[in-house]
Amino acid sequence: MLGVLGAIYLVHLAAAISPGPAVLLCARTSLREGFARGSWLAVGIGLGACIWAMAALFGLALLFQIAPALLTTLKFAGAAYLLYLAIKMWRHAPDPLDEALPETKAPRSPLGLIWLGIATQLANPKPAVFFGTIFLTFVPPHAPAWLYAAILGIVFFNDAGWNVIVSRIFSLERTRRAYLNLKSTIDRVFGGLLGLLGLKLAIS
Template sequence: MDAYLLFLIVTIATVMSPGPGVLLTLTNAIRFGVSGAVGGIMGLAIGAFIVAGVSATGLGILLATSALAFTVLKFIGAAYLIHLGIKLWRSPATPVEISGGTRRSISRQFIQGLSLQLTNPKAVFFFLSVLPQFVDYDAAHVHQFALLVVTYSLVLVIIHLIYAGLARTTRQWLASPKGGRLVNRLGGGTFMCFGVGLAATSR
């Protein structure tokens, strides 16, 4: 694949762009530390891997061609984002533990990240529209597809870990009661805005 470098650049730009996944990583890193954000990051990466696989199947084609299927998944994703936003908005400003999240909290963050990625119809259409342009179907395209998907997932993990590390530098102030309330309000409000925006999108 001669266009692999171009795909890598497109992937980096896509993953770095602000969105619900980036917000989730920043919020988790600020509230629970970098280790507490790892679960959500892995959930996002595994979710991207699953979405990429689904996009190559009949379900992906269905979502691309069926307005009903797109609408159902769109509103599921929007409802989940709004749910996260309301929950975060109403959360008390609790001190951040320096030791990071417990195993249970890591599992919870993983499920959040996975659910967030799986209920994002735009992720499906990204893989449907981008991946085919970088695959040579005259060759063994299964191996090419696997390489592109693994590349995307690895880039996501690396960039989100960088985001988590940057968020960690402001953690002390944001972990204070005032900063904690600010994080909860901004994060919750942004999640709700993403949810409303997703619900309002069209094909």
Template sequence: MEFLPPLLTLALVQVLAVVSPGQSFLVISKLALSAGRAAALSASIGMGLGSIVWATAAMVGLAVALKNDQWLYAALKFCGGGYLGYLAASHWRHAHDTSLGETRETGNVTLSRAFLQGFLTQLANPKVVIFFGSIFFAFIPPHAPTWVSLVCLIIVFFNETLWYSIVAFAFSIRKSQNFYYRAKTWMDRMMALILGAISLKLILDALRIAIGSFEG
């Protein structure tokens, strides 16, 4: 039970980060509109696997450093809080933006090509790199057992694949697309408020850890 709260928090924060419209959202929505639902779903799976690559790299590269370095742990929490604050501000600032850019027919896109496009899009997405480089370990304690890391990878894959699959279904239906345009403003602002609250908590936690290490 010790690791349930941080895992649930990680899942929530990642969902909020994933659903923020960006490069990956644009790719899936365009594929759904121009190449069909199957191609967009294939790309969604590719994005899920691409996220696992970044999550695994983060765990392998940072686990040793975080184990005995409270200052680094506090710094990552602080950076994570700052990044969430940035996301919150971005959600709020662009709440009225409804443009998906130009959509155009792409011809017959094979499922393998769509999968590769999704996978490479995720690998090249700066938001994903920053997320797993700072937010990921802001929630999971450095002494967490191996099974917690495996659960994290499952959460990452599930959230990414499920959300972009939903986008694929939604943007292959014109009525759903129109609903998104109408509801986007209040949805984005609600996400901004939630992200802002979590951002503040992370920053305060980081300051507490840093002060405790300094006093110790």
């Protein structure tokens, strides 16, 4: 069983660190709001990954085989959500980041950031495809309950842990100063990348 867990750890880690909407949002949140808030977002991203993993363990692949239109629906819904985030980010790129008056707009709460992380993961059907196909090939049939629990722990550790690292890198003062100097450009780059991911998802 240790070999199974090791294989799942490595293959999922490779998926977790690949650039995508979750990593982009984590980087941007940490740039704007600091390491702590980026870490809360990372927790939500990890929980979202666990939801996909649980769905896979309890029959997601079979469901997609029975109702392939469901995957198509998820794909277009996810693409629409990513495009919405991209447009919002692009439109507000020129807005100044006024840190001197934080009371003018309440910062997002830790719970709100966790929900944003979960929603970002659930809106992206690529994890669904990964967990419903590649992921399941490493899970032995009739696995004991403790193995399922260990697998979910690995999934959370990989996704949340990697995005905490991303948050730390992008929350450093040097990185933050560069962002403040180039806020409009950087926000539009992040928004453009999210938009491209959404379009790619819609047409793939």
